[in-house]
Every structure is written in structure tokens, then in C-alpha cells.
Amino acid sequence: MRLLTHNMLSCNIKGVTNGFPLRIEAEKVVEKQLEINHDFLRNIFPKIDWKAFSDASRIMGYHELPEEPPEPSVLESDAEFLGKFHHALLELHLEEGALICPETGRKFPVSKGIPNMLLLEDEV
Amino acid sequence: MPGNSLEMSYKTAQIRLVSSHPEVYEPCDDSFALVDALLSDQKHLLEHKPILCMEVGCGSGYVITSLMLLLGDEANRAQFIATDINPHAITVTRETMEAHGVHAELINTDIASGLESRLAGSIDLLVVNPPYVPTPEDEVGREGIASAWAGGENGRSVIDKILPVADKLLSERGWLYMVTLTTNNPSQICQQMMKKGYASRIVVQRSTEEESLHIIKFWRDIDIEVDANNGVTSSTPLGILDSVRSQIQRLPFWGSSDINAGTN
Numbered sequence: 001m002r003l004l005t006h007n008m009l010s011c012n013i014k015g016v017t018n019g020f021p022l023r024i025e026a027e028k029v030v031e032k033q034l035e036i037n038h039d040f041l042r043n044i045f046p047k048i049d050w051k052a053f054s055d056a057s058r059i060m061g062y063h064e065l066p067e068e069p070p071e072p073s074v075l076e077s078d079a080e081f082l083g084k085f086h087h088a089l090l091e092l093h094l095e096e097g098a099l100i101c102p103e104t105g106r107k108f109p110v111s112k113g114i115p116n117m118l119l120l121e122d123e124v
Numbered sequence: 125m126p127g128n129s130l131e132m133s134y135k136t137a138q139i140r141l142v143s144s145h146p147e148v149y150e151p152c153d154d155s156f157a158l159v160d161a162l163l164s165d166q167k168h169l170l171e172h173k174p175i176l177c178m179e180v181g182c183g184s185g186y187v188i189t190s191l192m193l194l195l196g197d198e199a200n201r202a203q204f205i206a207t208d209i210n211p212h213a214i215t216v217t218r219e220t221m222e223a224h225g226v227h228a229e230l231i232n233t234d235i236a237s238g239l240e241s242r243l244a245g246s247i248d249l250l251v252v253n254p255p256y257v258p259t260p261e262d263e264v265g266r267e268g269i270a271s272a273w274a275g276g277e278n279g280r281s282v283i284d285k286i287l288p289v290a291d292k293l294l295s296e297r298g299w300l301y302m303v304t305l306t307t308n309n310p311s312q313i314c315q316q317m318m319k320k321g322y323a324s325r326i327v328v329q330r331s332t333e334e335e336s337l338h339i340i341k342f343w344r345d346i347d348i349e350v351d352a353n354n355g356v357t358s359s360t361p362l363g364i365l366d367s368v369r370s371q372i373q374r375l376p377f378w379g380s381s382d383i384n385a386g387t388n
């Protein structure tokens with residue numbers, strides 16, 4: 001699971017109002033190279049919740065992202081920043097671990113890179 | 125990504141590279157019809173330049189893999205997400221994608237549960253081959269292979285859950301391609317979607333001895349005015365709905381024909 005996906009996932013348990021972001025418990029993180037695509041990064045940037053993203057990147061062991069959301073203009077001018085954004089968003093994969101609901105503490109396991117968001121009957 | 129792999133020259137997933145599992149739906153007529161619909165719309169898809177693409181109910185991974193392959197270089201400026209309620213399907217999809225050298229983010233979930241709030245209004249392309257076979261209601265969503273086809277009354281149970289989610293997820297310019305069976309009452313589905321402001325078109329129609337499949341494409345149409353009471357007024361005298369309805373009526377019941385009309 002990439003951090004892009006983490007940034008798009010919330011706890012889906014019925015009645016939960018503050019289900020985002022899910023806290024990452026990282027047991028195994030892998031890096032997979034991917035060719036950088038500036039168009040994608042520019043298009044996705046406004047949709048990213050920066051705080052959730054930069055916090056998640058640190059839990060995944062990557063400490064190069066600013067804590068404060070950068071100005072969109074850096075996407076045009078700062079190649080180094082783009083490289084870091086790309087790496088954290090798309091090249092870091094949570095392979096084993098869990099996602100934990102900030103409100104209920106419910107653990108959603110991540111195994112072989114795949115989050116299991118299936119709910120029990122009493123959670124739907 | 126369909127980058128430098130040997131499979132680059134193939135436009136769709138190759139059956140010999142599609143993984144399988146006894147509890148996972150194998151690519152079938154419906155899967156092929158959906159991929160044919162995407163292929164016949166390939167030019168539009170390339171121009172559409174989707175950024176976030178998604179498949180609900182990916183099964184073997186045949187469709188999402190084919191989608192990535194047929195988008196070619198365009199796939200590099202997009203990201204792909206696929207869900208399935210069946211954990212074995214997710215595993216098989218991962219194997220199928222690996223064999224083709226492509227990657228989509230996979231999530232084991234019910235429809236798009238967990239993604240709906242953050243991805244609302246963000247999906248530019250959604251493809252769905254839902255469980256559409258009419259079955260007793262209690263067969264829907266059971267564990268294992270039955271959930272691949274069991275669609276409840278008129279085969280509409282899961283479809284009717286997917287449509288509002290699709291409406292929520294699709295971006296302003298988002299497109300939905302969905303497989304339906306005649307028994308699902310596709311013209312009524314189109315009518316329902318029209319109330320939400322969507323135009324529709326049959327991209328592929330195909331009849332086998334057992335079933336008659338329609339692959340329908342939906343997109344938001346500003347000409348369809350949705351009023352406060354959820355009623356619909358169409359600004360064109362011959363509404364799109366009418367054209368879909370007449371297309372469905374005109375379809376030969378036996379034999380096979382593909383309808384490719386219009387620009388969308």
C-alpha cells in the first residue's frame with residue numbers, strides 16, 4: 001500500500017466521525033522504484049492532506065518532507081521537492097502492518113501490501 | 125506501469141498470464157465485453173487523460189490490467205485502485221498484474237468502503253462488472269465464489285448499492301463503464317442515473333445463449349437539469365434516455381452486435 005492510498009482511506013465503521021487519518025503501524029516497509037510523472041504529481045497535489053501524508057512518511061522511516069504544506073508553486077520550480085514528494089507518495093509501500101482508527105482504535109490489518117477494510121457485522 | 129516490459133505491445137491482459145483460484149471469478153463473456161467496450165472507446169479514454177482510475181470488484185484482475193495496458197503511456201500519468209470483497213480475488217489480481225508488469229493499489233473492501241469520503245469527486249474513470257445474476261437475496265455477498273455473480277432480486281442488489289457510490293466517487297468529468305444484463309433492466313438504471321444528472325450510452329451489446337449483456341457508459345451531462353425534487357428535465361427534445369431506451373429495444377436478441385455511436 002502506497003501512502004497515496006493511505007491518504008485516501010478512512011475508518012468506515014458506522015458512527016465514526018473522525019476516522020481520518022488512520023494511524024500506521026509499520027512492520028515492513030519496502031521501496032519500489034517508479035518513474036516520476038510530473039503531471040500526476042501536479043494533479044494529485046491539491047487532493048493530498050499534507051499533514052496526514054508527511055506524518056505517515058515519517059512513520060514509514062522517511063524524514064525529508066516538510067511538516068507544513070508547501071506552496072503549490074514549488075511543484076513548478078523545485079525539482080528536488082518533486083522527487084521527494086514522488087518518493088514518499090508512490091515509492092514507499094507498507095507491506096506488513098496495520099492501519100488504526102484514530103477514534104475507536106480498531107485495527108485494519110495490512111498484509112502483503114493489501115489493507116483489509118472489511119467490517120464485522122456489528123460495525124456496518 | 126506498462127513501461128519497458130515485453131507485454132507493452134499487448135493492448136489487453138493475456139489470458140495465459142491471468143492467475144486463478146477456485147473461489148475467484150475467471151474472465152468470462154462479461155469480462156471480455158467490458159474490455160471490448162474500453163478498447164472500442166480507447167481513443168476517447170486516451171484523450172480523457174484520467175488521473176485516478178478505479179475498478180470495483182476486480183476478480184481475476186483481467187479488466188484492471190487490460191485497462192492499464194490499453195491506456196499505454198497515458199497510464200503513467202494516472203494511478204489505479206481496485207477493490208474486491210473477496211480476499212482471494214485481491215491476491216489473484218495482484219498475481220495477474222505482476223505477470224503483466226503493471227501496478228494498481230488493491231483494497232479488500234465492500235464496494236469502496238473506507239475510500240468514499242476522501243475519494244469523493246475524484247475518480248475520473250470507474251469500471252464495474254458487478255455480480256448481476258438474479259438469485260435469492262440471501263445468496264448475495266456470501267463468502268466465496270457465489271458473491272462473484274449473486275445479484276439478488278433482478279440481479280440488482282449489488283448494482284443498486286454501487287450506483288450511489290459511483291455517483292459520489294466520480295469527478296465532474298468522471299466516466300463509469302458498467303456491465304448489465306437485460307434482466308437488470310438497464311433502461312431503468314439509465315433513468316435512475318439520469319435523475320442524478322448522468323447521460324448514458326450503450327458501448328457494447330452482446331448476446332449469448334444464456335444472457336444478453338450491455339456495457340453502459342455513464343457521464344455527467346450539464347444539459348440534464350436535475351431539479352430540487354430529483355425530477356429530470358432534458359433540454360433536448362429526444363433525451364439521451366430515449367435514445368438508450370430505443371437502442372435497447374432495437375437490439376437483436378440473438379446474435380452479437382456492437383453499437384458504437386456518438387462521441388462519448
Ligand SMILES: C[S@@+](CC[C@H](N)C(=O)[O-])C[C@H]1O[C@@H](n2cnc3c(N)ncnc32)[C@H](O)[C@@H]1O
Binds near residue numbers: 154186
Ligand atoms: C462478475 S465478477 C467480475 C470480476 C472481474 N472484474 C471480471 O470482469 O472478470 C464480480 C466481482 O465483484 C466482486 N464483488 C461482489 N460483491 C462485491 C462488493 N460488495 N464489493 C466489492 N466487490 C464485490 C466479486 O468478488 C467478483 O470478484
